[in-house]
Amino acid sequence: MTARRPGGYPGAAITGWGIALPDKIVTNADFAARLDTSDDWIVERTGIKERRFGGTTRALAVEAARAALARSGHEAREIDLLVLSTTTPDQAVPAASSAVHADLGCSGAAFDLNAACAGFVYSLVTALSMLGMGYKRALVIGSDTLSRITDQTDRATAVLFADGAGAIVLEARPDRELLLSYDLGLDGSLASILCCDHGGYITMEGREVFRRAVRASVESAQKVMADAGVKAADIALYVPHQANLRIIDAAVQRLGIDADRTSIVLDHTGNTSSASMAIALNEAAELGRLKDGDIVLLSGFGAGMTWASAVLRWGS
Ligand code: COA
DSSP states (O other), X not given: OOOBOTTSOBOEEEEEXXXXXXXXXXXXXXXXXXXXXXXXHHHHHHOOOEEEEOSOHHHHHHHHHHHHHHHHTOOGGGOOEEEEEOSOOSSSSSOHHHHHHHHHTOOSEEEEEOOGGGHHHHHHHHHHHHHTTTOOEEEEEEEEEGGGGSOTTOHHHHTTBOEEEEEEEEEEOXXXXXXXXXXXXXXXXXXXXXXXXXXXXXXXXXXHHHHHHHHHHHHHHHHHHHHHTOOGGGEEXXXXXXXXXXXXXXXXXXXXXXXXXXXXXXXXXXXXXXXXXXXXXXXXXXXXXXXXXXXXXXXXXXXXXXXXXXXXXXXX
């Protein structure tokens, strides 16, 4: 049984991270060639320059997980908990995590978690709480293939959503304080502003989602910063959900966090939903932007309407 830190959350460390992006790059020019849009419009209104399309939720999850396992130095059989955050499982039944668990050769438990674009933080907090119940080592994966549920003839959504996966290995470490605070929430009365029926395509009230997203992510981030007792100046890295650069800019301004302490990947990934914060965290780690002891703020929002934030103390 993992020891619980007195008065705190289960001790843990992130010991591996990895991502997977499909090979096919879709540029703004590709959209402009077939839709009434332009590179200028998309860059100015969203910050997205290109994104990746292709693959399956399962295959992307497996590839990202293998990279995270390699970084952590652990074998899949040493994983006793797999939490797969996805909004786009390849099949209705069984859960996508079932195939991912089998492909990797993990032990123990596995399940899917759907909290849309806030799902990676929901999954991280869920996995961490289960480490406090005795699990030793978790894979937390965010994997989505939103291009499959996006109407590629609808310029308002087609340019935004894309495919990708990100994963971390989370290990019980009673001596390490990883999570300083968290906030998980949703307002189900806003479900209709961003939704997708079985077999259908995403429909979205863009302006309303934008307005609610800024408010939800700022309030949630402010809550976790207050709960952790950290100020904007203490945040070494802000990892926001990668939906729209203007949403990130608005949050950065309101939170008072310097833009150069923010991880941005959406210019080359688009909105990869559950994968987005995992990919942004991975890229910062790969670029050497994180050192032991750094305070990291993760904050996202998504369909539901969900939101989730966490303050972490980085240390692998
Ligand atoms: N190219 C050119 N014009 C486009 C376009 C595109 N790709 N997409 C929409 N437009 C048009 C609209 O049709 C509208 O035209 P109209 O005035 O003739 O009706 C015009 O641009 C303005 O639309 P509006 O929705 O007000 O633009 P916006 O500045 O709000 O930007 C979004 C649209 C979708 C980029 C923006 O609202 C947004 O990002 N919202 C949040 C979406 C999001 O993050 N979703 C995921 C949440 S996890």
